[in-house]
Amino acid sequence: MGQSGCPLRGLLLLALIGRPGCLAVVQISVPAQVEVLLGSPVTIPCTHSITGSPDARLVEWFITDRDGERQRVAYSEGGRGGVDQSTEYSGRLYMDPDLSLVLPKADVSDERAFSCQVTAGAAGSAEGVAQLRVYEPPEPPELTANSGILSVMERSVSEIATCSSRNANPAPTISWFKDGARLEAPTERNDDMYVVSRSVKEASGLQSVSSTLYLRPSKADKDAQFQCLVQYPLPQGQVGNTSSEHFSLVLHYFTENVEFMLESPLVIKEGDDVRLRCRGDGQPEPEYIFYRVQASEAVELATKQDGVLTLPSVSRANSGTYRCQVLDFDSPPEVQLEKEVIIHVNYLDPLTLHPGRRVTVPLGGDVTLTCSGQGSQPPKLVWRKGKERVAHGGTHTLHSVSYHVAGTYTCEASVPSVPGLQRDQTVQVTVEGKPEMEERPTQHRLLAEGQRIQLTCSAMGHPEPELSWSLPGVKPVVSGTGNRVTSEVMVEVTASLAKSEIWCRARNRFGDVTQHFTLEIEPPAATPSSSPPAVGGSEPQGGSGAAVVAVVVCVLLLLLIVGFFYCMQRRGHLHCGAREKRSLTPKEGGAEDPAVEMKTDKRNEQTGLLSPSGGGGGGDGGHEC
Structure with missing residues (x-):
């Protein structure tokens, strides 16, 4: 803000009246500081006013060049103005209608003071100065860490890393962090920690800075994370910041544990x-x-x-x-x-079995199987037959053994406190003796001769029994599993076969056993089947189903015949009884011709299947049902 007036030459009122311009005053307002980002347009206003009766007004903008001389760059007078030539701002700026100075594209070199001077003739002049600040954020920081091995046994500092921040305005600041905490590193050299900073002004006018951290590492730094932080000012008092990537140190330290x-x-x-x-x-x-x-x-x-x-x-x-x-x-x-x-x-030693891995027991006898084992810890013992657990502990006793208890028994040993530590051993128990027949159907009823039937005979024993049949000429199918032998024959049933004795015999060196079969042929049905059915689970010729169908058909036919006679009698076509005689001779018979008379007993005729009431009674010549 500035103002000017005329010098007073005494206190004479006439003199003041004689110079009316002395009452004119120039007032001007220019912002003290103007901020702009690099490359952005900027306007520096120059607001002014003149009181009284001003003369012609002249507005001028000045800079101080590199030689320190004041130089005008733009002006406006009486509605006319322009940009001064042969200055560094020729073609780079202009004045708008408000007489403000406009820079379309701010540069780092524009960071200087711009002066606006207003001259109003006898009213004098006034001048305001604006300081232009140009800001440019830096590029992302560049980090160069020491990749070598740093010994914690050194007595002096080692170079840790260098952080660089390029092309900024104003110059940024660099600080160091370890595990998120700022390192208060001095700039003076010492044997523990310090930083060395460097600053370079680029040809563009922008500034680049670098900071190198020197540190004497300790074993506590083996897992530490380091990084640098770059901070830079921005317009309106704001502060920007950007961080480098984290890095760690490769340290050499001796073993303590x-x-x-x-x-x-x-x-x-x-x-x-x-x-x-x-x-x-x-x-x-x-x-x-x-x-x-x-x-x-x-x-x-x-x-x-x-x-x-x-x-x-x-x-x-x-x-x-x-x-x-x-x-x-x-x-x-x-x-x-x-x-x-x-x-x-x-560990677990191999199991010991008694009487041995193969045991033969007589049919009906007793046997005790014993299993024992030793190891680093006492094992737990169980007996199994197949998947079924049959005994706990190392002893399993079989009483009054039958052929069904024969087979493979397994002794399993395990140590519960040691997962997966287990052993097993098997015993083959064989029961020997006279053969025993397995219970199977031995009586068979057949519908007719000619049917084929399968007879099965199964016996258990050891040694393996031999099976034979009383049927001559048949070829049995024999199969065996374990101590069981099965024999099957297919025969065609005849009356003579049904009356004969049919048997199957199992024999080994301990004796033999016989199983008898009985075949019974039912009387033939009313409507015999055209081909004899098969017996023994399949009926390829019709079988008993065809006989049942025949019986049902006969019953239905009988009912239809009875119904037919009943209806005929009710309609009068059939006489249920008559008192008169009926002559079976011609109308005119001779004396030599014998006459046949039919007399019906009234009570007998009226009592029968066709009588609706089941009782007697009826008029002469009438029909009764």
Whole structure:
């Protein structure tokens, strides 16, 4: 804001009246600071007013060039104006109708002071200054981390990383973070931590900065995450920021602690693959030497880089003490670099059976099966036949054995506290003696001769019985499973066969047993079937079904005949009875011709199947039903 007036030459009123222009004043308003993003248009206003009776008004815009000289760049007077030539702003700016200065595209070089001066003749002049600020956010930060191995045993700092931020205006600031916490790193050099910053002004006028972090790392930094943060100002007092990617350090530090453990399985049995893992907290990963300790003597087993020792398909002989030694020559002498672990391999010996794996028992006798086993822990024993559990414990007794109890019995041994540790052993029990016939149908009823029937005979015994039939000329089909033998024959039934004795006999060295069959042929039906049906589960010729159909048809025909005579009698076509005689001779018969008379007993004629009431009584010459 500025104003000007005429110098007073005394206090004479006449003099003041003689100079009326001395009462004119120029007032001007220009913003102290104008902010704009690089490449954006910007307008710098110049608001002014003149009181009194102003003369011609002149508005001018000035800059201070690189040589420090004041230089006009635009003007307006009496409604006419323009842009001064031969300046750095020729063709880059103009004045709008409000006499404001307009830059269509702001550049970094435009960051300077612009002065607006208004001159009104005798009223004097006034001037306002605006400072133009041009902002440009930086490019994403570039991070270059130290990829080498940093030793924690060094006594001085190491270069950790360099963070660069390019092409910004004003210059951004860079700070460092570890695990999300800001590192208060000084700029003075020391043996713990400091930063070195650099700033470069690019040919474009933009600024690039870099910051290098120096740090003496410790073992606590082995898992730390580092990053840099770039902050930069923006118009209207805002602050922008952008972060680099995280990075970690590759450190070299000595081993302080050793861990040696059984990794898998936690409960070991014979046949398992066992993994022992040894781990030291040094970096880089040290070498590991594994030993088997026996009678205070250590036998080297292997040297591993990954710290894993695998014992394939272990047996009880692998039980014992194992030792791991970490090879780290940077560790101080007080650090214990050896650890031991003891493993125990569970086992189960083969089972012992009594009387043996094959047992023969006489039919009706008793036998006791005994199973025993030993191992690292007492096993649990059960007996099974097939999938069925038949006994708990190591003893199973069979009383009064029959052929049905013969078969394979399995003794199973397991240790519940050791999953998968189990054994089994089988016993084949054979029951021997005289054959026994299995119960099967022995009586068969047949509808007619000529039918074919299948007869089955099944016997159990050991040694395996031989089956024979009383039927000559037949070829039986014999099959056997275990101690059971089955024989089947197909015969055609005849009357003589039905009357004969039919039997099947089973025989072995202990004796024989006979099974008899009875065949019975039913009387023939009223309407015999055209072909004899088959017996024994299938009836290819009609069978008993055809006989039933024939009986039903006969009954229906009989009912129809009875109904027919009944209806005829009711209509008068048939006489149920008559008192007169009926002559069977010609109307004119001779004396020599015999005469046949039919006399009906009244009561007998009226009592019968065709009488509707079942009683007598009727008029002369009438019809009765």
